[in-house]
Amino acid sequence: MELEVLVVYIIDKNKLGKTPKLNFICTHNSRRSQFSQVWAKTAASTLGIEIQTFSGGIEETAFNERAVAALKRQGFRIETNSKTPNPHYFISFSELEAPIEAFSKIYNEAPNPYEEFATVMVCGHADENCPIIPGAEKRIPLRYEDPKKYDGTSLETLKYEERSLQIASEMLFVFSKVKGQIDDK
Numbered sequence: 001m002e003l004e005v006l007v008v009y010i011i012d013k014n015k016l017g018k019t020p021k022l023n024f025i026c027t028h029n030s031r032r033s034q035f036s037q038v039w040a041k042t043a044a045s046t047l048g049i050e051i052q053t054f055s056g057g058i059e060e061t062a063f064n065e066r067a068v069a070a071l072k073r074q075g076f077r078i079e080t081n082s083k084t085p086n087p088h089y090f091i092s093f094s095e096l097e098a099p100i101e102a103f104s105k106i107y108n109e110a111p112n113p114y115e116e117f118a119t120v121m122v123c124g125h126a127d128e129n130c131p132i133i134p135g136a137e138k139r140i141p142l143r144y145e146d147p148k149k150y151d152g153t154s155l156e157t158l159k160y161e162e163r164s165l166q167i168a169s170e171m172l173f174v175f176s177k178v179k180g181q182i183d184d185k
Contacts, residue, residue, distance in 0.1 A: 029057030056107030
């Protein structure tokens with residue numbers, strides 16, 4: 001199972017005394033990769049696990065407003081000080097943690113890492129059309145259905161909520177397993 005591969009990667013980095021870096025990638029870096037970055041950081045932080053999370057795409061667009069709205073409905077505090085076509089959002093889940101800066105970018109653009117990271121491919125299109133991610137130590141496919149296909153339909157809000165919560169539950173599972181392994185030492 002791909003989630004177990006992610007668990008092992010994080011534990012192995014931890015054993016080496018290194019902070020794991022995860023770069024979540026989908027085509028436009030607008031929905032699934034942003035959800036993944038936010039939920040991975042939230043789950044890890046909640047469980048006391050040191051991690052760095054990033055997101056990117058094979059094309060730069062913008063963090064989709066429907067995805068931003070879904071995270072707001074799920075309790076995140078989100079601010080932006082930009083009215084550009086690709087605004088930067090600052091997502092807070094705790095008063096004790098710095099906000100996550102989220103915006104659309106290509107997978108290898110700053111602030112994303114250039115070496116010693118795992119690439120987590122969260123969509124089939126990016127996984128199939130981006131065969132090599134330079135600097136990645138590990139490539140892990142975790143493909144999620146794109147809620148975009150429900151844009152403009154009566155199911156739009158429901159499907160964005162479902163996708164966000166699916167990713168949340170999987171990231172909580174991953175970091176719970178990591179925490180269990182770390183605590184057993």
